[in-house]
Amino acid sequence: AQKVTQAQTEISVVEKEDVTLDCVYETRDTTYYLFWYKQPPSGELVFLIRRNSFDEQNEISGRYSWNFQKSTSSFNFTITASQVVDSAVYFCALLPTGTASKLTFGTGTRLQVTL
Amino acid sequence: ETGVTQSPTHLIKTRGQQVTLRCSSQSGHNTVSWYQQALGQGPQFIFQYYREEENGRGNFPPRFSGLQFPNYSSELNVNALELDDSALYLCASNRDFLLNEQYFGPGTRLTVT
Numbered sequence: 653a654q655k656v657t658q659a660q661t662e663i664s665v666v667e668k669e670d671v672t673l674d675c676v677y678e679t680r681d682t683t684y685y686l687f688w689y690k691q692p693p694s695g696e697l698v699f700l701i702r703r704n705s706f707d708e709q710n711e712i713s714g715r716y717s718w719n720f721q722k723s724t725s726s727f728n729f730t731i732t733a734s735q736v737v738d739s740a741v742y743f744c745a746l747l748p749t750g751t752a753s754k755l756t757f758g759t760g761t762r763l764q765v766t767l
Numbered sequence: 768e769t770g771v772t773q774s775p776t777h778l779i780k781t782r783g784q785q786v787t788l789r790c791s792s793q794s795g796h797n798t799v800s801w802y803q804q805a806l807g808q809g810p811q812f813i814f815q816y817y818r819e820e821e822n823g824r825g826n827f828p829p830r831f832s833g834l835q836f837p838n839y840s841s842e843l844n845v846n847a848l849e850l851d852d853s854a855l856y857l858c859a860s861n862r863d864f865l866l867n868e869q870y871f872g873p874g875t876r877l878t879v880t
Contacts, residue, residue, distance in 0.1 A: 656809075689871075694873070695855050695873060695874045695876065696871065696872070696873040696874060697810070697857065697871040699870070699871075743809050743810075745809075747866055754800070754812040754815065754823060754825065754866070755800075755802075755810075755812065755859075755866065755869070756812070757809030757810050757811075758809050759807075759808055759809050760807075760808075760809050
């Protein structure tokens, strides 16, 4: 069975602060993908990043960065110099490889960035 | 935008009624998955269709059913609606079994009163 835990239900920061969203996962599969999605109030899931379990290199994309640590089963997401437009619900998700696999999502972290 | 479209955007139904939600997959995609997202929760996998056949199902009762058509568009049908069926229903499409390249539609918000 797969499980994704996002322990932070809601985070509030002031614009320009850095913020880290935590994600811890459980799986017995040796190969899998991890994802982060952003869900603005409109509801559509916006894909942010996909990481293969074989690739533990951290990634940076503009103000976003991701820290994948297989040893602790964590895939944390950091937003540097947060902006009001970053306000949304963020979901971490796990996808084992295999033809009958499915995405398992965490419960999400609501990020509120204020001026 | 991902190229995955869903209709309707919103709808309101009464308990006990039946509802059909529709999804058009992105061009070139032959696999469609449906998810239910209750308020304050993450999306939960309902089922997946690959080339018109159901290919995996989550923990949902049989009153949740689906179809996939030859053009790979899909329908989600829910019979005997219950209040707890109120949720955002998301569909996602991908090519073959490349679920790592799955794209989501904007969702249909269903309210059951």
